[in-house]
Amino acid sequence: MSEAPAQAWKLFVSYTGEDLAAHAAEVVQAAVAAGWLVEDHSFWPATGHPSVAACLAKVRECHALLLLSAHRKGWVPGEDAGGHDGKSICHLEWDAAAGRPRVGLLADPTAVWGGGADPPDDGLRAEVEATLRGSYFGEDAATVRPLAQAALAGLEQELASRWDVARKHDAARGVLRPPHRKLPAEYPPSYLLRAEFEVVEFHGRVAELDAFEAWCLSGQATGVRLVVGPGGTGKTRLAAELCARLHGHGWIAGFLERELDDDAVERVIAADLPALVVIDYAETRRAEVRRWLNRLGRGDRLNGDVRVLLVAREAGGWWEELRTEEAEYELLLHHDPARLAPLTLDPASRVELFGKALEGFAREVGTPDDPAAARLDADLFADALWVLLAARAALDGRTLDAADDLLRDQIDRESRFWRRSAKEAGLTLTADEQRRAVAAATLAGADSRDDAVALVERLPEFRAGRALPIASWLRRQYPGDGGLGGLQPDLLGEALVARSAAADPDFVPDVVITASDHQVLHALTMLTRSARFHDSSKLALGRLVARSEMALPAMRVAQETGDPIGVLLAEAVAAEAFDETTRSAMLGRLP
Numbered sequence: 001m002s003e004a005p006a007q008a009w010k011l012f013v014s015y016t017g018e019d020l021a022a023h024a025a026e027v028v029q030a031a032v033a034a035g036w037l038v039e040d041h042s043f044w045p046a047t048g049h050p051s052v053a054a055c056l057a058k059v060r061e062c063h064a065l066l067l068l069s070a071h072r073k074g075w076v077p078g079e080d081a082g083g084h085d086g087k088s089i090c091h092l093e094w095d096a097a098a099g100r101p102r103v104g105l106l107a108d109p110t111a112v113w114g115g116g117a118d119p120p121d122d123g124l125r126a127e128v129e130a131t132l133r134g135s136y137f138g139e140d141a142a143t144v145r146p147l148a149q150a151a152l153a154g155l156e157q158e159l160a161s162r163w164d165v166a167r168k169h170d171a172a173r174g175v176l177r178p179p180h181r182k183l184p185a186e187y188p189p190s191y192l193l194r195a196e197f198e199v200v201e202f203h204g205r206v207a208e209l210d211a212f213e214a215w216c217l218s219g220q221a222t223g224v225r226l227v228v229g230p231g232g233t234g235k236t237r238l239a240a241e242l243c244a245r246l247h248g249h250g251w252i253a254g255f256l257e258r259e260l261d262d263d264a265v266e267r268v269i270a271a272d273l274p275a276l277v278v279i280d281y282a283e284t285r286r287a288e289v290r291r292w293l294n295r296l297g298r299g300d301r302l303n304g305d306v307r308v309l310l311v312a313r314e315a316g317g318w319w320e321e322l323r324t325e326e327a328e329y330e331l332l333l334h335h336d337p338a339r340l341a342p343l344t345l346d347p348a349s350r351v352e353l354f355g356k357a358l359e360g361f362a363r364e365v366g367t368p369d370d371p372a373a374a375r376l377d378a379d380l381f382a383d384a385l386w387v388l389l390a391a392r393a394a395l396d397g398r399t400l401d402a403a404d405d406l407l408r409d410q411i412d413r414e415s416r417f418w419r420r421s422a423k424e425a426g427l428t429l430t431a432d433e434q435r436r437a438v439a440a441a442t443l444a445g446a447d448s449r450d451d452a453v454a455l456v457e458r459l460p461e462f463r464a465g466r467a468l469p470i471a472s473w474l475r476r477q478y479p480g481d482g483g484l485g486g487l488q489p490d491l492l493g494e495a496l497v498a499r500s501a502a503a504d505p506d507f508v509p510d511v512v513i514t515a516s517d518h519q520v521l522h523a524l525t526m527l528t529r530s531a532r533f534h535d536s537s538k539l540a541l542g543r544l545v546a547r548s549e550m551a552l553p554a555m556r557v558a559q560e561t562g563d564p565i566g567v568l569l570a571e572a573v574a575a576e577a578f579d580e581t582t583r584s585a586m587l588g589r590l591p
Contacts, residue, residue: 010061014065016070017041062097066104068104101158189410190492251274277306283314284521314561377401417477419431440459444523448483453468456474546577
């Protein structure tokens with residue numbers, strides 16, 4: 001067990017002062033004697049009732065809460081004072097301590113003092129019964145001290161255990177990204193659609209989630225699974241929900257960050273806790289996948305269960321090659337890929353999800369007077385993402401049921417945000433320049449600030465010393481792993497890139513041809529996925545892979561991501577688009 005933090009634990013003591021002041025004094029004395037710092041409302045200045053918000057803020061500043069409840073309900077703040085549901089201030093304090101160690105001590109229900117029942121706080125007593133440690137206390141204040149001492153010892157043990165687990169989780173911090181995040185104060189509208197922000201309640205996939213949880217908790221020391229499915233089918237959301245479930249079992253669980261050093265694997269292993277490592281877009285991160293397979297294949301010093309969940313769109317040549325590279329890999333990768341078919345929503349489920357989405361979006365952006373009605377009969381609404389897009393449009397009073405209209409509506413909403421945020425940043429950008437800048441970030445990404453600046457500079461309109469402030473503006477809106485991300489979910493980003501490619505045939509080559517190796521691979525992968533739905537992206541991709549310098553990266557992406565890039569590359573070979581040196585290098589890459 002790790003040592004306690006340098007400061008003492010801080011305890012909030014909640015009680016009704018009119019009948020339990022003497023009992024609370026006994027608790028405070030016992031706590032101070034045990035080394036606790038104590039927050040007790042008798043210490044507060046005599047200014048009448050402090051605001052509910054101030055009381056609850058003090059609860060949240062403490063590590064634990066101990067509540068005394070007898071025969072008086074005490075002060076019930078009205079809604080104007082911050083109360084709700086007719087709950088007493090003690091009940092509100094108890095609720096505010098949820099998630100922290102908390103314990104209640106109850107008076108003997110057969111013994112009444114302090115003026116009799118006023119009336120008792122029956123709702124609170126019912127909740128506290130579940131945490132009751134020891135016997136009831138009586139009218140004599142001294143009867144509460146031994147109960148408090150036992151309760152304090154239990155709270156201290158629980159806190160020390162949590163501290164130890166937190167220390168172990170800290171060892172993996174920076175290696176695994178938490179599955180969920182809070183929305184920032186300012187954010188692009190597309191954030192409401194992204195899995196990590198949990199704006200819309202998780203829907204469906206219960207059977208798949210249960211199956212993966214059972215796999216994690218099976219008791220095997222190690223395990224690796226691959227889950228595949230088209231974009232928008234909810235792979236990332238499923239993995240995030242699995243991480244959240246495993247947190248409840250005391251596991252370390254999260255998404256593997258990019259560009260980590262060689263010690264990253266050992267930092268997770270050294271935490272000495274069961275761990276789930278999710279590697280998203282695994283088909284493009286084979287070096288990182290190999291690193292984990294090599295470590296799990298060795299098996300030494302694995303003191304807890306370790307699971308690796310690979311997430312990809314397809315199990316193509318990259319997967320078969322990986323399985324046969326090493327004997328240990330074949331043993332670890334013996335499971336067939338779990339194919340996540342599109343979540344086929346029946347009419348009732350579509351309406352249910354639409355309602356949940358409206359509720360979640362309204363909670364963040366406000367409730368309209370008259371949201372538009374749902375029209376969800378089209379086949380595309382069997383896929384959850386399209387239902388979310390329809391709900392977001394409905395919140396603005398529009399009923400849309402065609403894919404192009406839904407994508408255009410969301411991108412236009414994003415554009416209005418760009419215009420406002422660019423103005424706030426002091427940038428003078430036309431709507432077209434804003435769109436091209438975000439599309440370039442989405443197409444190629446960047447691993448650092450310098451890479452982001454160089455990316456922006458490749459667009460002709462930004463070469464006259466304008467790149468740095470524009471790159472900074474982009475990074476504030478779409479931060480990536482140390483550099484610059486892009487518009488998500490993927491279907492939105494792919495549509496934006498397709499729109500930019502259609503508007504300017506030079507857009508894609510301007511962004512990609514002189515990019516870094518990593519950016520080239522990112523761009524080819526993005527275009528391949530976009531080309532499956534957008535002709536402009538397919539045309540741009542065909543022109544790009546016909547260039548000799550793109551041939552080898554295109555071969556890699558074809559293996560990782562699948563067609564149409566493989567077909568387009570074959571067409572370029574048939575058309576003799578490549579010089580002899582390139583053709584020889586391509587032959588050398590063939591299995």
